[in-house]
Amino acid sequence: MANLQEKPVWEAGIYQLETSDPVLAGPDGIDNLQGKQLANRTAFLKKQLDELAGGTSTAAYAAQLRTARQITLTGDGSWNVAFDGSGDASAALTLANSGVKPGSYPIVTVDVKGRVTNGRQLSGDDVPTLDWSKITSGKPSTLDGYGITDAAWRDAERRVWGAAFRANKGDPAEAGDDGAAVGFAFDEDGDTGLFAAKSPVPGRGSAKLMLKVDNLEVLAVDADGALRSAKYGLLHEWFAAQATTLAGYGIADGATKSDLSAVVTGMRTLFAGQVSPRGHRKYPDGQVEQWFSVQFSRRDELISFVFPLAMAEVYGVWPSVMDVEGEVIALLASAPTSTGGTIRTRGIYGGPPDEGTIFIRAIGKL
Known part of the structure; x- marks a missing residue:
């Protein structure tokens, strides 16, 4: 007696025996057809189970986990999220503090993972030693630029300035x-x-x-x-140390003290005058210049004046008004005589009465 030959295939259906089917045994007999089909399905299902158990077959996808799972990261960062398979899950990753105080640092320490583990400011030891020729910019051009305060200063014309200079003695x-x-x-x-x-x-x-x-x-x-x-x-x-006179030095054509004194006296006579508010100055050619002042008390007024010195000829008289508001002028009211004349004041604009001083300059001949 032999067993049916099973094949691990999924039969599309199970044959139904008909009343007209003849009785026929054997491997391909119709009496064994239903048994073979069921045996094949069983072999197919067993093969699927064996492959699932052995890991050679991919299981069908689950729509959702029965129990949600908490996924957590720790270490350089912290992250956790609840996941049940029903959809995507995401959460922000929070980096762990490195221990470095927040700020800007020109010098930092980095570990093998690229993390900044320390930071500090520059110190003198951080500046490398460089040859002067390698410094191509930022070099000062003055003593002040280098902070030097104990050197003599030189200006743009190359003159050196200082309170005092000292030099070594020697020939x-x-x-x-x-x-x-x-x-x-x-x-x-x-x-x-x-x-x-x-x-x-x-x-x-x-x-x-x-x-x-x-x-x-x-x-x-x-x-x-x-x-x-x-x-x-x-x-x-x-030097003629013993000489106290021009003659002592052999000088015969120089003017002496008495000569100079006579010249000064003569000049005083030629330019005689009086320096005062009513003054005058005489000149060698007979001309005389005089100056004086008179007061006025209103804008339209006739004021008489008298020269400090009477003149045989009057060449000119020039009045000038000192008025704070600048609204009054002074004019000669008539031709001056040898001893004086008359001035009239006029107001340029209307307004209250003005008062002030008229300064007069006159030139003539005595």
Whole structure:
């Protein structure tokens, strides 16, 4: 006796035996057809179960979990969400604090995961040592720019300013000519300038002050005040110290004190005058200039005036009004005489009475 041969296939249906079917056994007999179809379905279902259990088959998708699950992340960040499979789920991830105080830091420490774990400000040790030639921008061009306050200042014309200057004593002839580091020399010519020679006697300071040109002493002042010239020698020997008059110096064509006194006296006579509010000045050609003032009390007034000095000829009279509001003018009312004349005041605009001063300048001949 043998078993039916089973195949793991899903039969579309189970055959129904008919009354007209003959009785026929065997592997392909109709009597075994229903058994084979059911056995095949059973083998198919068993195969599916075996594959599900063994992990070789994908299970059908579930629409929803029976119990919702809480999904949680911890560590560098915290995140959690409830998920039951019925739909997408999302939540914000909150990063854990790194321990660094919020702020801006030029220097930070980063770990292998790229997290900032520390921050600090710059210090002097953070600045690298660079050659001066590598600094191409931001370099100051003045002493103030470097914060230097104890150096002499030089202006745009290359003049050095300071309260005082000090130079080493010494003769450039003994200290290296053009290369001498003594005295006040000029440009690259180190032996042209002003130099103080050291005294050979200890504690005596300087022996003399020398003016040198290319190391040639052209002028010197000794410690006793004697002035020596390379060309003329001791200059005081050229002075006539005993002379107190022009004649003592052999000068015959100079004016004496009495001559000058006579000239001054003559000038005073030629330009005689009086400096006062009513003054005058005489000139050598006979002309005289006079100045004085008169008062006025209203805008339309006739005021008489008298010259400080009577004049034989009157060349001109010029009145000028001092009025705060500038509304009054003064004019000659008539031709002046040798002793004076009359002035009329006029108001430029209408208004209350004015009062003030009229200054008068007159030129004529005595």
